[in-house]
Structures are given as C-alpha cells and as structure tokens.
Amino acid sequence: MNENWIAPSILSANFAKLGEEVDNVLAAGADIVHFDVMDNHFVPNLTIGPLVCEALRKHGVTAPIDVHLMIEPVDRIIPDFAKAGASIITFHPEASVHIDRTLQLIKDNGCKAGLVFNPGTPLHYLDYVMDKLDMILLMSVNPGFGGQSFIPSALTKLREVRKKIDDSGLNIRLEIDGGVNGANIRAIKEAGADTFVAGSAIFGKPDYKQIIDDMRAELAKAGK
Numbered sequence: 101m102n103e104n105w106i107a108p109s110i111l112s113a114n115f116a117k118l119g120e121e122v123d124n125v126l127a128a129g130a131d132i133v134h135f136d137v138m139d140n141h142f143v144p145n146l147t148i149g150p151l152v153c154e155a156l157r158k159h160g161v162t163a164p165i166d167v168h169l170m171i172e173p174v175d176r177i178i179p180d181f182a183k184a185g186a187s188i189i190t191f192h193p194e195a196s197v198h199i200d201r202t203l204q205l206i207k208d209n210g211c212k213a214g215l216v217f218n219p220g221t222p223l224h225y226l227d228y229v230m231d232k233l234d235m236i237l238l239m240s241v242n243p244g245f246g247g248q249s250f251i252p253s254a255l256t257k258l259r260e261v262r263k264k265i266d267d268s269g270l271n272i273r274l275e276i277d278g279g280v281n282g283a284n285i286r287a288i289k290e291a292g293a294d295t296f297v298a299g300s301a302i303f304g305k306p307d308y309k310q311i312i313d314d315m316r317a318e319l320a321k322a323g324k
C-alpha cells in the first residue's frame with residue numbers, strides 16, 4: 101500500500117456500470133474504494149447498502165472497501181456490511197447512542213472502525229475512544245452530496261486531529277472527504293491527512309490515471 105491512500109468515492113461513479121468503474125479506478129492507481137451509505141434521514145439523500153458491497157466483492161474487487169455510514173441508527177446494519185465484505189466501517193457519533201459499543205461491534209465483526217466528523221461536529225467525541233479507532237474521517241463538506249466545495253475550516257480541524265493522533269502514538273488513519281481535488285490535495289496533506297476521498301474530481305473525467313497521478317505528484321510536493 102502507498103503511504104497516502106487515494107479513495108475514490110463511488111457516489112460520483114456511473115452506477116449503471118459500477119463494477120467496471122471500480123475496476124478502472126483501481127487500475128488507475130486508487131488504493132481503496134470509498135462507499136457512501138445514505139439513508140434519507142441522517143442525510144438528505146439515499147444511496148446504497150450491503151447488497152452493492154457484496155456485488156462488488158462478487159465482481160472481484162479485492163481492494164479495501166471503506167464504508168462511510170451516513171445513517172441512523174447505525175448498529176443493526178454493521179453485521180450485514182461485514183458479511184458483505186466491508187473492510188473499514190466509519191459512522192457519525194451523533195448517530196450512535198453508544199459510541200464505544202458501536203466501535204466494538206464493528207471490531208467484533210472483523211472490520212476496522214472509525215468515527216466521522218461533520219464540519220460543525222466538535223472533536224470531544226474522540227475523548228475516551230481513541231484506542232478503539234483505526235480511522236478518523238473529517239468531512240470537509242456537509243454530507244449528502246458529491247460535487248460540493250471544500251470548506252476551508254477543515255484544514256484547521258485536520259491540524260488539531262493530526263496532533264491528537266501523533267500525541268496518542270496510535271496507528272490511526274486521518275481521512276478527509278469532500279471537495280478534494282488536484283488543486284487542494286497538497287494543502288490538505290500538509291494539514292495532516294493521509295487518506296483522501298475524491299468523487300467528482302475523478303469519476304466522470306476522461307482519464308482516471310492522469311488525475312490520480314497528478315494527485316500523487318501534488319502529494320509528493322507536500323512539506324511538513
């Protein structure tokens with residue numbers, strides 16, 4: 101695996117040929133597949149569930165599938181996603197009454213676990229559960245739709261979370277999601293992210309490899 105993970109969000113893929121889209125983006129150099137689950141309740145949009153995750157596995161996708169749950173309640177769908185082949189499952193702390201229990205449930209089902217923070221969600225939810233986290237996902241848009249602009253305050257939040265992770269000494273990925281593209285990925289890396297979700301910057305564009313290569317070239321320029 102690369103040190104920096106590029107995670108295309110299939111929210112912006114052509115769902116009529118999803119298997120082919122995922123194959124193409126992985127062949128173009130993506131590291132993991134970002135899988136957005138929306139319920140028209142926690143967020144104002146409706147997308148895909150475990151059946152589609154399982155279909156991608158049956159299609160032959162072996163790369164990690166990073167399932168971002170934008171749903172409430174959370175717990176009852178977790179075993180289904182684990183059985184369907186999810187590798188990482190992240191959820192929003194506001195959507196779980198028992199955050200520690202939900203994290204443990206994800207781990208008990210054999211997946212890596214993470215918390216997701218909306219742009220306006222405070223970081224205190226990290227207190228007392230850092231040791232159960234494999235990933236922290238910061239939203240740099242309000243969740244629900246692809247194609248929105250990056251909210252600049254996410255850079256400040258990234259720096260804060262990077263410090264918390266480094267101070268903890270724990271092995272936790274720091275993922276950013278929303279409005280990421282070749283023009284801002286370097287600044288996002290410099291603020292502390294190591295995992296970069298990008299939907300509309302990749303899918304629908306003529307040359308996935310060129311876009312991912314350009315992102316990696318920008319990441320390589322990043323200073324500390």
Ligand SMILES: O=C(CO)[C@H](O)[C@H](O)COP(=O)(O)O
Binds near residue numbers: 136243297
């Ligand atoms: O979780 C999401 C929206 O809730 C998407 O993953 C995210 O917005 C990515 O799309 P884009 O790169 O087009 O902003």
